[in-house]
Amino acid sequence: MRHNFDEIVNRRASDCKKYEAAAYPADVLPMWIADTDFAVPVEIADAIKARAEHPCYGYPIESFAFEESAARWEKVRFGWDVKPEWVKYANGVLPFLMYAVRAFSHPGDHVVIQPPIYPPFPAIIQNNGRKVVENPLVLDAEGKYQIDFEDLEKKLADPRAKLLFLSNPHNPAMRCYTLAELKQIGDLCIKHGVIVISDEIHCDLTYKGYKHIPFGSISQEFADNCIVLINPSKTFNIAGFRTGAAIIPNRRLRDEIQIAIVNNKNYGRTIFGMISFITAYTQCDYYADEMMEYLQGNRDFLMDALSQRVPRIKLAEPEATYLMWLDCKDLGMDQEALKKFFFEKAKLGLNDGTTFGRGGLGYMRLNIACPRATLEDAVERMEKAVSAL
Ligand SMILES: Cc1ncc(COP(=O)(O)O)c(C=O)c1O
Structure with missing residues (x-):
C-alpha cells in the first residue's frame, strides 16, 4: 500500500472533537464521531502546506x-x-x-x-x-x-x-x-x-x-x-x-x-x-481504494471477533460505512446502564444508539476507521467487560 493505515497518529492536542470535545478520561478509547484516525493522503497535506507558505489568505476566487x-x-x-x-x-x-x-x-x-x-x-x-x-x-x-x-x-x-x-x-x-x-x-x-x-x-x-x-x-x-x-x-x-x-x-x-x-x-x-x-x-483515488481494503479487514476482523469472543454483542453484515451498529440487546441492560457499561467498564467512547431516534434502543455505534491495533484493543475491552458481567 502507498499509504500506511497501520500508523497510529496521535490526535490528542490537535483540537480534535473525537478526542477532546467529549471530555473522556485518558483511559477511554474514543470511537464515536464519523471521521477517521488516518493521516490524510500526502497529496492533500502537501498541497495545504504549499499554499500555507504564502502569507496572504484573503478572499479566494471561485475556480470551476x-x-x-x-x-x-x-x-x-x-x-x-x-x-x-x-x-x-x-x-x-x-x-x-x-x-x-x-x-x-x-x-x-x-x-x-x-x-x-x-x-x-x-x-x-x-x-x-x-x-x-x-x-x-x-x-x-x-x-x-x-x-x-x-x-x-x-x-x-x-x-x-x-x-x-x-x-x-x-x-x-x-x-x-x-x-x-x-x-x-x-x-x-x-x-x-x-x-x-x-x-x-x-x-x-x-x-x-x-x-x-x-x-x-x-x-x-x-x-x-x-x-x-x-x-x-x-x-x-x-x-x-x-x-x-x-x-x-x-x-x-x-x-x-x-x-x-x-x-x-x-x-x-x-x-x-x-x-x-x-x-x-x-x-487520491488510490487512497480511497486502499482505505477500503484496510477497512474491509477491520470489518471482517470485528465481525469474526464479536461472533467468536463476544457473541452477546451482535453485528449484522455491514454493507457500507465505517460506523458499526452494534446490537447490544442481549446484554439485557436499559440504555442508561448500557451507556455506563461501555463508558465505565469497557472504557470505550461510542455513540448512544438512542440519539439516532426510533429503533436505536439497545444499540451503540462504533467507528472502525482506525488502525487495526486500536480496533483489537477495543474488542479486547468489550470482551473483558462482557465476561466480567
Ligand atoms: C449521513 C451523513 N450526512 C452528513 C454528515 C455530515 O456532513 P457535513 O459534515 O458535510 O455537513 C454525516 C456525518 O457523519 C453523515 O453521516
Missing part, C-alpha cells in the same frame, strides 16, 4: 475546478456522467438539507426520514418548522434493515409530503441500497410528487459485494427529481475544512436551491477547503 472535480469523481468512481454546471458548493452536506427544506417546502409540510437515522436529519426539519414523518426501517431475520415500502407509500402519499431525506449508504443502518430498492423509492417519490434528497456522503465506503449507485444516475426522471449530496470529508478525513457539494441535474431545482443559498448568505468558499476537496477528488 471544484465543480469539475466533483463531476470527475462521480464519473470515474461510479460511472455517472455529471455536468460540472450541476454542482453547487456549501460548507458541508448538512447545509444543503436545510436549503432543500427552505426551497421546496413550507412550514408545516412533511419531510420523510427513515430511522434509525443520523440525528441532524430530524433536527434540521424540526428547526425549520417542518414536520418529521418517519418511515422506520425494519429488521429482517439476519438483523439487516429493510425498507417498509407499504408504509413509505402511505407517508409519501400525504399531500403535505414534499421531501424524502435518503441516506445512501445509510448511517447508521450500514445498508448500501440495491438498484431495485432505489428504483422503488424513486418511482414512489415521482408518483407522489416528493423530491429525493440523497445524502451520499458515505458513497466511497462500500464493502466487497456491494456497489454504490448514485440516485441521480438511475434515469433521467430520477435525475430531474433529486439532489445528490457528496463530500470527500468522510473518505479523506478532511471534515475540518468544511466542504460539501450538491449535484442537481434539474435546472429548476438548481435555481431554487441557489435562491436558498443566497438568502442564507452561504456563498463563501475557503482556500483550504477548495484545495483539499479538489486534490482528494482528482489525485
Whole structure:
C-alpha cells in the first residue's frame, strides 16, 4: 500500500472533537464521531502546506475546478456522467438539507426520514418548522434493515409530503441500497410528487459485494427529481475544512436551491477547503481504494471477533460505512446502564444508539476507521467487560 493505515497518529492536542470535545478520561478509547484516525493522503497535506507558505489568505476566487472535480469523481468512481454546471458548493452536506427544506417546502409540510437515522436529519426539519414523518426501517431475520415500502407509500402519499431525506449508504443502518430498492423509492417519490434528497456522503465506503449507485444516475426522471449530496470529508478525513457539494441535474431545482443559498448568505468558499476537496477528488483515488481494503479487514476482523469472543454483542453484515451498529440487546441492560457499561467498564467512547431516534434502543455505534491495533484493543475491552458481567 502507498499509504500506511497501520500508523497510529496521535490526535490528542490537535483540537480534535473525537478526542477532546467529549471530555473522556485518558483511559477511554474514543470511537464515536464519523471521521477517521488516518493521516490524510500526502497529496492533500502537501498541497495545504504549499499554499500555507504564502502569507496572504484573503478572499479566494471561485475556480470551476471544484465543480469539475466533483463531476470527475462521480464519473470515474461510479460511472455517472455529471455536468460540472450541476454542482453547487456549501460548507458541508448538512447545509444543503436545510436549503432543500427552505426551497421546496413550507412550514408545516412533511419531510420523510427513515430511522434509525443520523440525528441532524430530524433536527434540521424540526428547526425549520417542518414536520418529521418517519418511515422506520425494519429488521429482517439476519438483523439487516429493510425498507417498509407499504408504509413509505402511505407517508409519501400525504399531500403535505414534499421531501424524502435518503441516506445512501445509510448511517447508521450500514445498508448500501440495491438498484431495485432505489428504483422503488424513486418511482414512489415521482408518483407522489416528493423530491429525493440523497445524502451520499458515505458513497466511497462500500464493502466487497456491494456497489454504490448514485440516485441521480438511475434515469433521467430520477435525475430531474433529486439532489445528490457528496463530500470527500468522510473518505479523506478532511471534515475540518468544511466542504460539501450538491449535484442537481434539474435546472429548476438548481435555481431554487441557489435562491436558498443566497438568502442564507452561504456563498463563501475557503482556500483550504477548495484545495483539499479538489486534490482528494482528482489525485487520491488510490487512497480511497486502499482505505477500503484496510477497512474491509477491520470489518471482517470485528465481525469474526464479536461472533467468536463476544457473541452477546451482535453485528449484522455491514454493507457500507465505517460506523458499526452494534446490537447490544442481549446484554439485557436499559440504555442508561448500557451507556455506563461501555463508558465505565469497557472504557470505550461510542455513540448512544438512542440519539439516532426510533429503533436505536439497545444499540451503540462504533467507528472502525482506525488502525487495526486500536480496533483489537477495543474488542479486547468489550470482551473483558462482557465476561466480567
Ligand atoms: C449521513 C451523513 N450526512 C452528513 C454528515 C455530515 O456532513 P457535513 O459534515 O458535510 O455537513 C454525516 C456525518 O457523519 C453523515 O453521516
